[in-house]
Amino acid sequence: MQRIRIIFYIVLLSIFHGSCIDEYHAANLNSTKKIVVDAQITDESENQTIKISYSTAIHNVVWKPVLDANVEVLNRDGQIYIFEELNNVQGVYNGKIAEADLIPGNAFKIRFSTTEGAMYESGFEEMLACPAIDSVYYEIDNDRYFGNSFEPERGVEFFIDLKTDDNYSSQYRWQLKETYEYRSTWPIQTYWDGRFITLPTPDYTYYACYRTLPINQIFSATTSNLDQNVYLKYPLHFVNNRTQRLFYRYSLLVKQYSLTEQSFNYWEKLKGNNQNSGGLYDSQPQKVMGNVVCITNPNEEVLGYFGVSSVSSHRIFVTRNDLHQKLIYDQNLDCVQWQPTRWDFVTNSSEETWPVYLAPPPEDKVGLWYAPKWCIDCRLEGGTLEIPEFWSK
Amino acid sequence: MQRIILFILSSILFGGLYAQNIVNDTISVHFLNSSMSEFVENFEHKTGLKFIYKEDWLKTTSITVNVDNVPINEVLEKALFRTPYTYIFVEPNFIILVFKESFVNKIPFYDGIEISYEQAEGLGQQDKNKYLKGRQPDEKIVINIGNGVKVVNSNKVNIQAKIIDIENNDPLIGATLFIEKLKTGAATGVDGNLTLSLYPGIYSAEVSSIGMATVKCLLNIKSSGAFKIEMVKEVRSIDEVTVNAEQKYKIRGSEVGLDKIAIKSVKELPSLMGEKDIIKISQMLPGVVSVSEGSSGINVRGGSADQNMFYIGNIPLYNTSHLFGFFSAINSTVVKNFSIYKGHVPAKFGGRLSSIFDVETRTGNKNKFFAQGGISPISANISAEGPIVKDKGTYVVSARSSYSDWILQRLPNDDLRNSSVFFYDLSGNINYEFDENNSLSLFNYYSSDFFNLNKLNEYYYSNLGSGLNYFHRFTSRLKSNVSLVYARYNFNSKDMNNATEAYSHNYSLQHTEAKASLAWLLSDKHSLSFGINSILYNINRGIIEPYGINSKRSLNNLGKENAIESAMFVDDSYEITKNLKVYGGVRFSVFNNIGPSDVYLYDENLPREYNAITDTLSFENGKSVVRYSNPELRLAFDYELSSFNSIKFSYNEMSQNLFLLSNTYSVAPTDQWKLSDYYIEPARSRQISGGYYQNIISMGLSVSSELYYKTSGNVLEFKDGANFINTKDVEIMTLQGDQEAYGAEFMVAKDEGKLNGWISYAYSRSFMKFKGEQPWEEINDGIVYPSNFDKPHVLNVVANYKFNRRIILSSNLLYSTGRPITLPQSIYFMNGSSYADYSDRNEYRIPDYFRMDLSLTIEGNLKANKKLHSSWSFNVYNLTGRKNPYTVYFVSQNYGLQGYQYSVIGVPVITVSWNFKLGNYAAD
Secondary structure, X not given: OHHHHHHHHHHHHHHHOOOEEEEEOOOOOOOOOOEEEEEEEXXXXXXXXXXXXXXXXXXXXXXXXXXXXXXXXXXXXXXXXXXXXXXXXXXXXXXXOOXXXXXXXXXXXXXXXXXXOOEEEEOOEEOOOOOOOOEEEEEEEEEEOOOOOOOOEEEEXXXXXXXXXXXXXXXXXXXXXXXXXXXXXXXXXXXXXXXXXXXXXXXXOOOEEEEEEEEEEEEEEEOOOXXXXXEEEEEEXXXXXXXXXXXXXXXXXXXXXXXXXXHHHHHHHHHXXXXXXXXXXXXXXXXXXXXXXXXXXXXXXXXXXXXXXXXXXXXXXXXXXXXXXXXXXXXXXXXXXXXXXXXXXXXXXXXXXXXXXXXXXXXXXXXXXXXXXXXOOHHHHOOEXXXXXXXXX | OHHHHHHHHHHHHHOOOOOOOHHHOEEEEEEEEEEHHHHHHHHHHHHOOXXXXXXXXXXXXXXXEEEEEEEHHHHHHHHHHOXXXXXXXXXXXXXXEEEHHHHHOOOOOOOOOEEEOOOOOOOOHHHHOOEOOOOOOOEEEEEEEOOHHHOOOOOOEEEEEEEEEOOOOOEOOOOEEEEOOOOEEEEOOOOOEEEEEEOOEEEEEEEEOOOEOOEEEEEEEOOOEEEEEEEOEOOOOOOOOOOOOOOOOOOOOOOOOEEEXXXXXXXXXXXXXXXXXXXXXXXXXXXXXXXXXXXXXXXXXXXXXXXXEEEEOOEEEOOOEEHHHOEEOOOHHHEEEEEEEOOOOOOOOOXXXXXXXXXXXXXXXXXXXXXXXXXXXXXXXXXXXEEEEOOOEEEEEEEEEEOHHXXXXXXXXXXXXXXXXXXXXXXXXXXXXXXXXXXXXXXXXXXXXXXXEOOOEEEEEEEEEEEEEEEEEEEOOEEEEEEEEEEEEEEEEEEOOOOXXXXXXXEEEEEEEEEEEEXXXXXXXXXXXXXXXXXXXEEEOOEEEEOOOOOOEOOXXXXXXXXXXXXXXXXXXXXXXXXXXXXXXXXXXXXXXXXXXXXXXXXXXXXXXXXXXXXXXXXXXXXXXXEEEEEEEEEEEEEEOOOOEEEEEEEEEEEEOEEEXXXXXXXXXXXXXXXXXXXXXOEEEEEEEEEEEEEEHXXXXXXXXXXXXXXXXXXXXXXXXXXXXXXXXXXXXXXXXXXXXXXXXXXXXXXXXXXXEEXXXXXXXXXXXXXXXXXXXXXXHHOOEEOOOOOOEEXXXXXXXXXXXXEEEEEEEEEEOOOEEOOEEEXXXXXXXXXXXXXXXXXXXXXXXXXXXXXXXXXXXXXXXXXXXXXXXXXXXXXXXXXXXXXXXXXXXXXXXXXXXXXXXXXXXXXXXXXXXXXXXXOO
């Protein structure tokens, strides 16, 4: 729908030559603090995490944990699993549910009370069987338009196929996590360490990094309108060539959650609010309430959802060789070095900032050249030097 | 005495009297209900003329005249028009006042002879017709009615006048014949006829109609009879300001909540891309708003978009938009004028809660072939008309088509090259007059839209309609109309966003209607009309079918619906006293939803869901599923305080059996009309309204203010998350609730002069409430919330300035409070992402809307003998370039939420359009 909206906008733009999208800042919203339950009980391991927090004002977004709550998860037989708040992370409660209990057909609910004495509870949420992921694949797209721009984006669109039967749920949600390799522009050659030092051979220590990020989009689908429990080519996210993601090696981990109808509706509404809003024929945003209610004050609104699901996962890799010749790499993402008029910002720099890296001179040039530190130390772009264990070639 | 009369006669017959003397000097005078003596004194002082009169005549007479730089003779005519006097000029500087009757009685009459003044100004005979004439000096026609032999002096006789446009013999509707002496008159109906009851005698009468030169005539009535008056289009001279109490063009005031607009009076208004659009123009009137710029569907007095009935000819239009709603499907070249009933609605209309848009279409020119057309950046249109059989039959055909596809194909973007936006409409009108008493008309209409967004979404829809109308007059007091109407609305939508879920959906609605009505004039003061109509609805909500070889979509048949809605109505209007007129109407309709149909019964203690079904009722073909009857009462009172001001009240009840299933902000081309059924009951509304209307003659203004309060019940609204494609049973996804609206509307209009236009302001509110016995029967927890189109303050200014007949500058100015919106109030984290927690429904508002448009129309030369006349129109839409938000939406980001506002037209849009017509400037 996002895409349709964009196309719709450009169509209007080209007809009227005057359309524009600007940032909108709402003023003076009365925000009320509401309890948020972020819980997903899965069959991946016995360790389970539940986060309980308060919603936060729109102009001052901070994590507001709910401290010292008494949190329990109950199964259908009334067995209680106690969750304890982590010592080092406030608002995050951990507990263990026996593996034998984490089976399709079982159902769980959450119950917790805050230090103020308010009590909250969800309804039972059934664990539905989750089929294995059939396949995740991608297509190269050199002509993708976003925003009201006439410049196409080039990149890769990922898709998933779901093929199962009526023994399984017909509602699914997918969570994505990407990992990619990226490199700084230059290895270390020259640096300031109280004096200028030039290494005899370049040092590649901080040259290659790996970064893992969650994809914060909601991907959910139902086959209830289809004549089989099969959904082919469900579009996942799009990765463009404007970052180094597709330059070396890219990996996508897809986790598939089977959902109850109630939780699917919840995620669909959230998706509608966050991804569909604004289009001409889009539905209006709405309040989305989950399955947790306040027992002590039924009028209190509780956000979030206590979800229970079995999970299957699948990882795929995309290397530059796979894309070679098919994806157009038209972006030069390398840093450009320059020669400052004065060097005292380096020579007078404080010791904590050392070493101050210098850039190698461009071809056919000599002398001292400078570039920001992240052009030489890849860790500054958010990744780590550690090669992920699944990164085997 | 005899000598004077002869003198007058010769003056009238041979003119010359006014030639190049003092009475052609121009003066400015301003009087409102002044005494005659005051007027005379002031006039003598200003002009040096001397009045001769009988002293006691002047005591009882008042004068109203308001002119600038007008020849003295015209000023005098205007000043004396409402008095029993006329004047004679005698050299060198005397004005003799005489009784009008004192000389007209003595004129020897000849049937049909025209007695006219000749204006002997500088131009020679030859030159006279080279340029279009400005206002002509008064002509007085003498009309003899009936046969003198049959005169029975003591009894009133009935006279009937047919008033027509001389150019195309079209009947003029709403033309008035006024007899000053009796302070009485009558107005023509749709057939251009009016009837009066008078004693035999000779009367001085004035016939006026919008846009027509006033005809003054003498009626010599001998016995009952009929006659015809032909009127000529009025081309006003540059500096004329018209004066008298009779407003030539009055948008409001004839009934509470009725706005009437002649298309000619708004043709110069600025418009988006040069496309004239009566629905957009209607939004310049108080009480009519839309959700946002470019959204299809309008909201009248706090009612939802599906509560308006649009008639073009007498064909109902079920989708009025072209190009997503930026333009209307009603081609303005086929429109003659349009009326919007939003307060008092005559009982002959029904079926919608909020308003009736009645578009009267153009009829063909009876005398000669005529064509006109235009080109705007988005579309081109052409229409042709002429006689089929001289003086009997006429035709008009018109066509309009967009060429926006051509633009898209030339843009350097594959998504756009794969997209398509296209619309067109066609109409044809045939009229045939067998004789004075029998006529037949056939109007056909077709409109179609197609758009395809990068082959991911495709929409197609069309309106088709045909209306046959037969008119028959039994006697001068009893007339009848019989009509057959067929209308079809259908759409096809394809969603190909995900190949697996891709589907295609066909929907169609058919409306077949027969109606008959009789209008009976019982006496001058009492008229009655009554009639019946019956509509057969056949709706096929269509099948959701898989589209494309990869689609795994399962078939979902949304089902068919059939119903018959029959109504009878009586409209009765009675003039109790000279000042007080009452109107009473009753409409009684019966709606019958008929099978085949399967109706699910649900467990009443559970939300209506498929798992709450307890039983199924099956209705066979033709069997009644449910029947609803809707009695509606319509009352109106009209009290004339004086000839310049009046107050009016009305009480109006309406009902509606057709609903538009929409879960979007604005009306979408996939929205389905749905009939009342076993669960969905008819919506009903009640409105009380009142108004005060005042004409300020001295300034040429008409001022109106209206108040209304309206409640509606059983208004259909979707539940959060409703999807009308996946679920066929509408009762599962919708709720019926209440709507409340009230407001005060003010309007000041100036319809004459170099500067004309109107200013309207409305304060209005509109609320929704869906409170049920169970929580799942509620929307917004049962709490009242403002509707999507609740815009408390709306100010519109429409101004035209005529530099001269060839150059006209027009401007629109629109301001309104931003529409209500649901905004994120706080942010919360889940699953590593942030999400917005939205406020109660429509708790906030988007920024206020403001827009100013300008247009400059330059007409071709004014030569009388030319083959083709053309005009250029330069339009600037959104002159200030204000970025009025069309939508506001929020996108989750890793940490927080970013709001965006989208403005469709955030810069000034300048367009040029060209219009042409056969003939000269005045041709029509």
